[in-house]
Amino acid sequence: MEEKDSYIVYTVIVASCIFFIVALFIFFYIRLFIERKKRFAEEKINMQQAFSQMLLQSQIETQEETIAQLGKELHDNVGQLLSSTKMLLGITERAIDNPPETLLTAEETISKAINELRNLSKSLSKEWLQQFDLIENLQAEIIRLNSSKIINIHFSHPEKLVIDKDRQMILFRILQESIQNTLKHADAKNIFIDFLFTKNSLQIVFKDDGKGFDTAAKANGIGIMNIKHRIKLLNGSIEWLSSSTNGTIINIGLPLNKPSNEEGNHRIS
Amino acid sequence: MKKATIGLVDDHQLFLKSLVLMLESFKNYEVVIEALNGKDLQEKLTAKTIVPDIMLIDVSMPVMNGIETAQWLSTNYPAMKLVALSMNNDEYAVIAMLKAGCCAYLLKDAHPNELENALKEIIEKGFYNSDASNINFRKLLANQVNEKPLLNEKEKEFLGLA
Numbered sequence: 127m128e129e130k131d132s133y134i135v136y137t138v139i140v141a142s143c144i145f146f147i148v149a150l151f152i153f154f155y156i157r158l159f160i161e162r163k164k165r166f167a168e169e170k171i172n173m174q175q176a177f178s179q180m181l182l183q184s185q186i187e188t189q190e191e192t193i194a195q196l197g198k199e200l201h202d203n204v205g206q207l208l209s210s211t212k213m214l215l216g217i218t219e220r221a222i223d224n225p226p227e228t229l230l231t232a233e234e235t236i237s238k239a240i241n242e243l244r245n246l247s248k249s250l251s252k253e254w255l256q257q258f259d260l261i262e263n264l265q266a267e268i269i270r271l272n273s274s275k276i277i278n279i280h281f282s283h284p285e286k287l288v289i290d291k292d293r294q295m296i297l298f299r300i301l302q303e304s305i306q307n308t309l310k311h312a313d314a315k316n317i318f319i320d321f322l323f324t325k326n327s328l329q330i331v332f333k334d335d336g337k338g339f340d341t342a343a344k345a346n347g348i349g350i351m352n353i354k355h356r357i358k359l360l361n362g363s364i365e366w367l368s369s370s371t372n373g374t375i376i377n378i379g380l381p382l383n384k385p386s387n388e389e390g391n392h393r394i395s
Numbered sequence: 396m397k398k399a400t401i402g403l404v405d406d407h408q409l410f411l412k413s414l415v416l417m418l419e420s421f422k423n424y425e426v427v428i429e430a431l432n433g434k435d436l437q438e439k440l441t442a443k444t445i446v447p448d449i450m451l452i453d454v455s456m457p458v459m460n461g462i463e464t465a466q467w468l469s470t471n472y473p474a475m476k477l478v479a480l481s482m483n484n485d486e487y488a489v490i491a492m493l494k495a496g497c498c499a500y501l502l503k504d505a506h507p508n509e510l511e512n513a514l515k516e517i518i519e520k521g522f523y524n525s526d527a528s529n530i531n532f533r534k535l536l537a538n539q540v541n542e543k544p545l546l547n548e549k550e551k552e553f554l555g556l557a
Contacts, residue, residue: 202455205482209503210413217413217420240504242482253485274484
């Protein structure tokens with residue numbers, strides 16, 4: 127009897143051991159499976175992020191290509207037409223003993239147009255992008271715009287920006303587009319652009335004193351989407367605050383050095 | 396005085412037409428060849444017996460550009476005076492055209508008075524320096540000096556050993 131009892135006890139122990147081992151095995155296997163799934167999902171997200179980053183970058187590159195092409199076309203074709211006109215005016219002027227003031231003014235005006243066009247197409251060219259300096263170029267752009275007397279842009283900035291050239295270029299395009307938006311839509315007299323540095327970020331405040339716009343209605347407009355795309359490429363943040371009384375304020379934040387999140391790995395360089 | 400003969404190469408027909416009108420108004424010049432690009436010019440030059448004294452060359456042209464055209468002309472017609480006439484005042488274009496054998500670089504939007512003066516000087520002295528107008532040669536030369544040396548350190552070392 128005792129022998130039988132001990133046999134049963136023995137069997138139960140062995141059975142529970144086997145059961146326990148199987149349970150443990152299943153438990154570990156499930157955990158491994160879940161972990162693998164999680165890792166796979168993470169990888170997928172990373173890959174998607176890398177892909178969208180690459181897509182954005184190639185979009186920007188295509189845009190730059192188009193812009194450079196446009197600049198060249200403008201210069202080559204419109205420039206030639208203006209030059210021909212200027213030459214014809216010059217020939218006419220020489221053929222007349224006392225050329226009228228109107229003719230001389232026309233010549234002067236067309237010379238100005240040619241110079242404007244030349245500067246414009248230079249600022250769109252690719253060579254110009256390779257030795258790009260945001261502050262220098264923004265200043266030149268501002269001088270050009272301020273001299274038109276349509277707007278007064280106040281720009282306060284550091285001496286030098288230590289950011290990759292292509293990041294500077296993207297930032298420049300964002301600011302350029304913002305200025306154009308103000309010029310086209312805001313009826314503003316002044317624009318204030320401030321560059322502020324915090325511990326590890328660059329904050330840019332762009333402010334105009336125009337009539338503002340409905341940020342909700344324009345949130346998916348091409349212009350704003352374009353700027354958002356560019357900001358995303360820089361791993362930055364942007365917000366528009368606008369009211370009819372206070373004009374429009376754009377706050378841009380850009381991480382300096384390594385951004386804290388994973389996306390820093392896809393930083394363009 | 397015998398009229399100086401001039402050839403023109405430019406892909407912009409309207410500009411070419413204005414240029415002919417301008418040169419005719421100067422009285423002392425006769426336009427003998429008009430071509431739309433370097434290749435077109437090569438064909439017209441070989442077909443004609445007349446070789447112009449001066450050739451005005453645009454820089455950016457399709458098929459065969461101004462730089463290639465100037466190089467070809469300097470090799471095949473060394474006596475011909477080559478003059479670059481362009482919209483473009485960027486340093487690369489100016490240097491490339493002068494290196495290719497042009498004795499002057501003029502901008503298309505220069506006043507006819509300046510162009511007339513330039514042609515006169517080119518015929519008399521053989522060159523024209525348009526420093527006073529639009530192109531800053533000093534800046535060009537300063538930039539030239541800054542160009543990278545042709546050989547890097549490794550290559551120099553190699554040559555030293557060879």
